[in-house]
Amino acid sequence: MVLEQGHAIEIVDMPINMGPQHPSTHGVFRMVLAVNGEQVVDVTPHIGYMHRGGEKLMEAMDFRQGIGYADRTEYLAQFHAELGYVMAVERLMDLKVPDRAEYIRVILCELNRLSSHFMFMGAFGIDAGLFGTSFTFAFVQRENLLDLFEEISGDRLMYAYFRVGGLAWEVTDNFVQRVHEVLKQSQQGIRDLDDLMTKNEIFMGRCQNVGAFSAKQAIAYGVSGPLLRASGVPWDLRKDEPYSVYDRFNFEIPVGNYGDVYDRYLVRLEEMKQSIKIIEQALEQLPPEGPIVPEKMPRRLRTPPGEVYAKVESPRGEWGVYLLSKGGDKPYRLKMRSPSFCNLSALREMTIGQYLADAVMILGSMDIVLCCVDR
Amino acid sequence: MTLPDGQDQEAQNEAAQPADAPPPSGEAAAAPPEKPAAKAAAPRPAKEAEPKEVARVAPPAGSINELLAAAAPGVQMKAYMVPWSPGESVAVEVGRDDLTAVMTAARDDSRLDMDYLRCLSGVDWQEEGLEVVYHLWSFTRRHHLTVKTRVTYADPSVPSIAAIYPGAEWHEREARDMFGLHFEGHPNLVPLLLPDDMTDHFPLRKDNPLQEIEEWQGVNLREGAGEGDE
Numbered sequence: 208m209v210l211e212q213g214h215a216i217e218i219v220d221m222p223i224n225m226g227p228q229h230p231s232t233h234g235v236f237r238m239v240l241a242v243n244g245e246q247v248v249d250v251t252p253h254i255g256y257m258h259r260g261g262e263k264l265m266e267a268m269d270f271r272q273g274i275g276y277a278d279r280t281e282y283l284a285q286f287h288a289e290l291g292y293v294m295a296v297e298r299l300m301d302l303k304v305p306d307r308a309e310y311i312r313v314i315l316c317e318l319n320r321l322s323s324h325f326m327f328m329g330a331f332g333i334d335a336g337l338f339g340t341s342f343t344f345a346f347v348q349r350e351n352l353l354d355l356f357e358e359i360s361g362d363r364l365m366y367a368y369f370r371v372g373g374l375a376w377e378v379t380d381n382f383v384q385r386v387h388e389v390l391k392q393s394q395q396g397i398r399d400l401d402d403l404m405t406k407n408e409i410f411m412g413r414c415q416n417v418g419a420f421s422a423k424q425a426i427a428y429g430v431s432g433p434l435l436r437a438s439g440v441p442w443d444l445r446k447d448e449p450y451s452v453y454d455r456f457n458f459e460i461p462v463g464n465y466g467d468v469y470d471r472y473l474v475r476l477e478e479m480k481q482s483i484k485i486i487e488q489a490l491e492q493l494p495p496e497g498p499i500v501p502e503k504m505p506r507r508l509r510t511p512p513g514e515v516y517a518k519v520e521s522p523r524g525e526w527g528v529y530l531l532s533k534g535g536d537k538p539y540r541l542k543m544r545s546p547s548f549c550n551l552s553a554l555r556e557m558t559i560g561q562y563l564a565d566a567v568m569i570l571g572s573m574d575i576v577l578c579c580v581d582r
Numbered sequence: 583m584t585l586p587d588g589q590d591q592e593a594q595n596e597a598a599q600p601a602d603a604p605p606p607s608g609e610a611a612a613a614p615p616e617k618p619a620a621k622a623a624a625p626r627p628a629k630e631a632e633p634k635e636v637a638r639v640a641p642p643a644g645s646i647n648e649l650l651a652a653a654a655p656g657v658q659m660k661a662y663m664v665p666w667s668p669g670e671s672v673a674v675e676v677g678r679d680d681l682t683a684v685m686t687a688a689r690d691d692s693r694l695d696m697d698y699l700r701c702l703s704g705v706d707w708q709e710e711g712l713e714v715v716y717h718l719w720s721f722t723r724r725h726h727l728t729v730k731t732r733v734t735y736a737d738p739s740v741p742s743i744a745a746i747y748p749g750a751e752w753h754e755r756e757a758r759d760m761f762g763l764h765f766e767g768h769p770n771l772v773p774l775l776l777p778d779d780m781t782d783h784f785p786l787r788k789d790n791p792l793q794e795i796e797e798w799q800g801v802n803l804r805e806g807a808g809e810g811d812e
Contacts, residue, residue: 255775262760263786298667426697426721429749442721450668512636516701516717516728517667529703529715542703544717552752581775 220248223563227256233330233570234577238554245562250555254548257581262541269536270296270371270508277528278365280543281579283326286312286319287521289369294450295517295530296371299510307497308373309452314386314489315359315368316451316519317482321393322352323522324475324482327574328400331472334571335413341403348396355389371508373500383490390483397479405476414469418557418569421466428553431546432524433474434573438466444520456488468565468572475574478522509536523547523574543582547575638662641672646694646727650674653691654684664728673728681731682741688718688727689746696720696727699743702753704761706788707732712761714740733763742768760786 226237235256241249261280265273274289281288290312297304304312325345332341353363359378360366368375379385404410420430425438435442443460445453461477463470512534518527524546531540550573558566639662641647647661660675676684688696700717707713716729733740742765744751754765755774762784765771773780784790 255773255777258775260785263790263792267792294667298665427748429699429747429753440721447724448668513665514636515665515667516671518700525700527701527717529701529717531705540703540705542701544701544703548752548756549749552749556748 218243225566227253233575236570236575236577236580238566238570240558240563240566242563245564247558247561247563247566250558250566252551252554254551254577254580257578259582261582262543265541266538270510270538273538273541274369274371275365275367277543278367279578280582281521281523281526281545281576282364283323283576284319284521284523284526285364285366286316286369287519287526289366290316290451291517291519291521291526291528293369293371294519295515295528296508296510298515298517299513299530299532300371300505300508302372302501302504304373304451305498305501306452307494308499310489310493311374311378311382311499312369313451313453313456314486314493315356317486317489318352318355318386318389320482320522321479322349322356323574324479325349325352325393325396325400327475327522328404328472331571331574332400332404332410334567335404335410337404337407337410341400344396344399344403348393351389351392355385358385370500372504373498377499383493386486386490390486393479394483397476397483401476404472411469413565413568414472414572415467416465417468417565418561418572419465419467420553420557424556425466425553428556429549430524430553431549432520432522433471433478434550434553435524436461437463437470437474439463444518444525448518450517450519452489453485455492456485458485468568471572475522507536510534518544521546523576523579524550543579545579545582547573547577547579548582551575551580646672646725647674649691649693650684650688650727653694654680654687657684659684666726671726671728673730675730675732678731678733678740681729682743682746684729685716685743685746688729693723694720694727695722696725697722699747699749699753700726702750702757704757704763704786706761706786708788711735712738712763714757714763716743738762739764739766741766742771744768760784762787 220241220243223240223242224237225240227235237253239251239253240247261276265276268276273292277288277292278285325348329342329345332345333339356366357363359382360368360375420434420438422438422440425435425440439462441460441462444450446460458481461474461481463474510532512532514529514531516527516529518525525544526546527544529542529544530538533539554570554573557569561569641661641663645661647659651657651659657676657680662673663670664673688694696718698719698721700719703715705713705715711732711734713730713732718727718729731740740763742750742754744754745767751769752774754768755771757763758765758771759773759776772778
């Protein structure tokens with residue numbers, strides 16, 4: 208560009224560093240954005256700040272110890288992480304989990320989905336500029352759910368409650384009543400957030416037509432979970448490859464039309480309502496008593512040699528566990544297919560061409576867990 | 583479990599351990615302790631039966647590997663069944679030179695139409711080399727397939743499939759970090775999870791020891807694992 212006075216100006220893309228300690232990166236994550244004015248022309252994500260070699264560590268742990276590590280990897284969907292891991296071991300050992308244990312697992316997983324999505328709603332509201340309101344609304348509800356998990360498992364976050372073959376111990380006597388109570392509160396919470404955010408003019412303005420991702424792109428990048436469904440692909444492992452007892456419930460898979468940030472929010476909101484539907488059915492069908500571990504449970508957890516790929520639909524997408532065993536009580540190799548990792552790999556494609564301010568929204572809408580990305 | 587039961591079990595454990603007998607099964611533990619010998623003898627054949635090698639079962643006729651063979655003619659492949667949760671899946675082993683042809687066929691052939699790369703894992707088989715495992719899924723045909731390819735330590739080069747499945751880009755970078763696999767034709771094969779300058783150390787290889795504390799945890803906690811009250 209040449210100004211009138213004859214001074215030449217060189218226009219360059221400006222790199223902007225965001226993170227690793229940035230309030231809107233939801234963890235330790237850094238990206239370097241190259242911007243031309245307000246428009247993002249390139250993104251270089253840097254991950255690995257929380258890499259602890261979890262897969263290596265799990266090779267040194269036996270099948271009981273690994274459960275705790277699965278918790279710590281996916282720390283917002285702990286029950287799902289545990290379930291994926293124990294399902295892999297159970298499949299290799301050919302264990303049949305009793306019905307009562309399966310129902311309790313489903314109930315807890317769906318409650319966990321609620322708590323995880325509440326976390327998303329709260330944090331995403333802050334990203335969108337709703338200040339603390341959405342966060343406090345959501346966290347009241349999350350707290351109720353965590354209280355219930357604590358009553359059952361003895362821990363607020365790291366439950367280690369699912370065990371190979373079933374559950375660690377029986378749920379509390381007032382379990383059904385407590386779940387009903389919490390569901391009632393959660394329904395109110397969902398309504399509150401719905402009222403606060405969905406039709407909020409500013410929120411809609413911040414979200415609509417931002418970071419749109421087509422179904423084709425999402426599939427190519429291995430995106431899963433609410434992000435994929437927001438792009439219009441009705442794919443949910445609970446329906447498509449039903450595990451546990453999910454084939455016994457009636458529920459719908461919400462899908463979006465545009466694949467933008469707003470659709471991702473709507474899909475998650477609807478998913479929460481569907482989760483409540485599943486829990487209500489599961490509570491009705493829950494056998495009032497019965498074993499929670501198989502009758503012929505081996506006292507040593509040893510698998511025959513072999514391999515298995517187990518997967519569950521976590522709140523963030525497909526949580527897969529690829530387990531290779533050479534026999535014995537430890538995995539030979541354990542790969543955790545983290546939905547956050549795969550979704551995040553599409554960040555560059557999603558963000559290029561968007562405005563700088565929207566980069567935060569796009570990242571927020573992915574609802575990543577950095578521990579799960581880095582493992 | 584009530585306290586007296588637990589005590590019984592412990593006593594029984596102590597009695598059973600020095601005899602180098604296999605651990606009593608849950609059934610034996612619940613039985614009265616009068617005749618432990620008769621009960622403990624029952625599960626013994628089970629331990630011998632624990633196989634050391636994986637039995638390779640060929641997929642039934644009409645399985646997906648036949649479609650793949652038709653879509654990628656002339657490719658040498660070994661197909662067998664592997665456990666999948668839920669159900670079972672077909673795995674095919676192919677040579678690394680055929681990998682690009684197989685992956686392209688898997689994605690583009692309308693009979694296969696495997697448009698989704700679920701997972702890509704590196705595996706260190708020590709003296710048997712390094713392996714890359716690809717899990718594929720088709721949204722339209724709704725079937726899945728596992729593809730494996732193996733390379734040696736000396737020449738850990740695998741063709742990159744990032745051009746076929748863009749999602750493989752990060753997976754391949756991770757496999758490079760952890761196993762030292764080299765993905766030929768990868769657009770940006772630099773460390774992803776590891777520090778930028780850590781290019782000659784591969785943490786997930788089996789010859790890479792755990793740190794002392796981690797070994798200690800593993801060994802000490804593992805002792806007696808499974809003999810407790812579960």
